[in-house]
Amino acid sequence: MDRRHTVSPRLVQAILLVALFIVAVLAISWQSGAISTSEAVRALFAGPNDTPLSAIVWQVRLPRLLGTACVGAMLAAVGSAYQALFRNPLAEPYVIGISSGAALGGVLALLTGVLSFAGALALPLAGFLGAWVSLLLVMAFAGRGKTDSAHLILVGVATGTFLGAGVSLALAWAGRDSNDILRWLLGDTSTLVWPKVYVLLAMVAVTVLGFRPLLLQLNALALGDESARRLGVDTGRLRSLILVLGAAVTGTAVGTVGIIGFVGLVAPHLARLWVGVDWRRSFPVSVWMGALLLVISDIGAQRLLYPREVPLGVITAVIGGPVLLWMLSRPRR
Numbered sequence: 001m002d003r004r005h006t007v008s009p010r011l012v013q014a015i016l017l018v019a020l021f022i023v024a025v026l027a028i029s030w031q032s033g034a035i036s037t038s039e040a041v042r043a044l045f046a047g048p049n050d051t052p053l054s055a056i057v058w059q060v061r062l063p064r065l066l067g068t069a070c071v072g073a074m075l076a077a078v079g080s081a082y083q084a085l086f087r088n089p090l091a092e093p094y095v096i097g098i099s100s101g102a103a104l105g106g107v108l109a110l111l112t113g114v115l116s117f118a119g120a121l122a123l124p125l126a127g128f129l130g131a132w133v134s135l136l137l138v139m140a141f142a143g144r145g146k147t148d149s150a151h152l153i154l155v156g157v158a159t160g161t162f163l164g165a166g167v168s169l170a171l172a173w174a175g176r177d178s179n180d181i182l183r184w185l186l187g188d189t190s191t192l193v194w195p196k197v198y199v200l201l202a203m204v205a206v207t208v209l210g211f212r213p214l215l216l217q218l219n220a221l222a223l224g225d226e227s228a229r230r231l232g233v234d235t236g237r238l239r240s241l242i243l244v245l246g247a248a249v250t251g252t253a254v255g256t257v258g259i260i261g262f263v264g265l266v267a268p269h270l271a272r273l274w275v276g277v278d279w280r281r282s283f284p285v286s287v288w289m290g291a292l293l294l295v296i297s298d299i300g301a302q303r304l305l306y307p308r309e310v311p312l313g314v315i316t317a318v319i320g321g322p323v324l325l326w327m328l329s330r331p332r333r
Contacts, residue, residue, distance in 0.1 A: 007274050009267040010283040016288035020069070023292060026062045027068075040218050059194075067192035068298045069291040070200035071253045072263050077207045077288020078246040079264025080271065080283050084218040085242050086149040092265040093250040094247070096138050096243070097160025098131045098153060103185055104166045105130020110181055110300035111174050120195045123184070127255015128248060134163060135247040152239075187313030188261045189298055196256055201254050210245045214238065218325065222277070260313050262320025263290050264295075269327050 022108045029040040035053065043057040078093040093099070109115045109126035164212065167185070171178050184191075216237050220228040225235050253260075271285035287329050297315045304310050 002040025009275045009285055011287050012271075012274050013288055016285070016292055020198050020288065020295065023295050023299070024065055024069070027065050027295055028057060030299055030303055042208075063194050063197045064192045064298070065295065067197045067200050067256070068189050068294050070197070070204050071189075071257050071260065072267075072290040072292070073204050073287045074200070074207050074249045074253045074290075075260065075288045075294075076267035076271075077211060077248050077283065079290075080268035080279070081211050081214070081218070081242050082246060083220060083265075083268050086153060087222060087237060088149070088153070089269065090265065091153075092261070093246065093253075094140075094160070094261070094264075096135070097105050097158075097163060098134050098156075098247050098250045099254050099259050100160040100163035100167065101134020101137070102127035102251040103259055104163050104170065104252075105133070106184065106255050107170045107181060108168050110184075111129070111170060115274040117160025120193050121129045121199060124196060124199050124252050124255040127253070128251040131247045131251020134159060134251075135243060137163075139243075152243075155317070160186045183311060184258045186311035187258045187301075187316070189257050189301075189312055190309065192257070199252065200256060203249055207245070207249050208284075210327035211283065214241065215283055218279045240274040258311075258313065260294070260316050261314045262324065263294050266323050266327075268294055269324070273327070279333075 010270075021031075025037060025040060025044075029035055029037045033074075035056070038184065039053060040057060040061075043053050044062075046054065048054055048058045049195075075093050079091070082091040082093065082095055084091055085091070105126040106123050108130075109122055115126055138152065138156050138159050141159060142152055151204045171181065217228070217233045219237065220231045223231075230234050239286040267290040268282065268286045268290070269283040271289050275281045275285050294312075294316070295321055298312055300319070301310045301312045301315045304315070
């Protein structure tokens with residue numbers, strides 16, 4: 001792999017970690033109903049207690065911060081893996097219709113209450129199940145043995161369109177105020193509580209531990225299917241593993257906070273811009289970058305029209321669209 005004009009991955013990760021810490025303190029201070037930075041830091045280091053300030057920081061703002069960072073990391077990780085898998089820089093976590101399946105699962109759960117027994121975890125569970133159903137449909141329509149990238153993307157687009165129509169039909173069929181559902185669909189982190197955060201933290205661990213052993217094989221796949229097979233890579237098995245893991249991670253993210261675009265597309269681009277195209281180097285940077293980008297976006301969602309909140313998906317589109325256009329307009333080396 002060509003490593004010219006790149007920076008040490010460890011240095012970049014250290015910079016991102018410091019930046020994430022700074023932004024995290026600002027996020028806790030600047031969330032709705034701002035408190036001073038010094039008060040936020042004192043409440044964090046004092047730990048949970050019975051004071052009102054501690055309740056605000058530890059029960060409202062910290063879960064939202066950690067959950068948002070986890071979702072950003074998950075989407076960036078899946079986006080990085082999918083861009084490698086499909087050898088397409090425009091691939092992102094929703095490329096094969098997973099988001100539509102997760103969204104449909106969440107909408108049906110909200111409308112019917114069928115998963116109400118799960119409490120706060122009802123939406124993450126619904127998104128997870130919806131994503132799996134979507135993936136099964138994609139694999140069924142793609143046909144046994146037809147797992148080449150172009151075919152999967154086309155089938156995914158068709159399946160996603162079909163399931164997206166199902167979301168619209170379910171909302172129309174409900175015949176009642178659907179503002180809360182639409183807000184969730186557009187990206188909403190205000191409902192993040194500790195049970196959801198624990199699930200997201202577990203999924204981040206699954207994401208990193210699941211994808212990490214596959215990165216060297218993804219480097220081989222970048223040379224093409226035939227070359228990868230000559231190097232001993234079982235391309236069919238590799239695709240299946242990445243699709244299954246990506247569906248589980250994306251479904252959980254969508255079920256928890258709704259559909260949030262551009263993070264899984266932009267973060268891997270920025271990572272490769274800094275550390276090169278070797279997936280062993282760019283993947284961990286993508287994870288940190290995704291967490292940082294989504295936390296910054298969430299601050300913008302809360303403060304832009306304060307005291308009202310802008311849907312997080314709108315903010316990521318506003319930020320991600322121009323960033324992506326800038327990256328695409330850069331001259332190729």
